[in-house]
Amino acid sequence: MTWRKRIFDLFFASLLVLILGPIILFLVAYIYLKQGRPLFYVAERMKTPEQPFGLIKFRTMTVVDEDQGVSGANKASRVTPLGAKLRSKRLDEFPQLWNILKGDLSFVGPRPPLREYVERFPDIYGEVLKSRPGVTGLATIRFHKHEERLLSACETAEATDDVYCRICVPRKAKLDLIYQRNQNVCYDFDLVFQTIGNLFRRG
16 A cells, blocks of 8 residues: 555545544444444454454344355345445445554455455455455446345355356456556545445435
8 A cells, every 4th residue: 555545544534533423423322222232243354365354344234153255135134124224325334434544444445355255266366455455446336236236136155155256256356456557546536436426326
């Protein structure tokens, strides 16, 4: 990560913490009243092919002892009513401001992958994770809705894994590498504003 990108992240993450602080505190109280503890979901993701970190989100699903792989229709029944509302506007991702401040994430970059996929596709993620993972990015903007539709049709964990590995991993990697080749602060601003615009358009 360049020093310009790190300054960009620190400045805007700090600014958003100040602006969104009251909303985040409200969400903490509301989530506690509506669905109790735990308030947060901390998932292992990979910052580099060798370095994991704990990705923080507001909890949107019922708790199970083991939770592996990406989410498809096989996990849809676990999404709480409040969780669905949080996901629809990506409010569940507000706690990732802490990940940005810590340096685990950037605002813009590839979405941080699960360890199992990094280990299964070392060549792909060896290139993709040369960029610091981000909260949003080119692949998120261009492919996220399509990925949701593909995975929502998968009724089993095996089907979800097959579709994700066969279709989603290579297509997202292609977009992530396009971003990597063209990354600069102006491009990051553009992708952030595209993300904000998409959120206002989502139902």
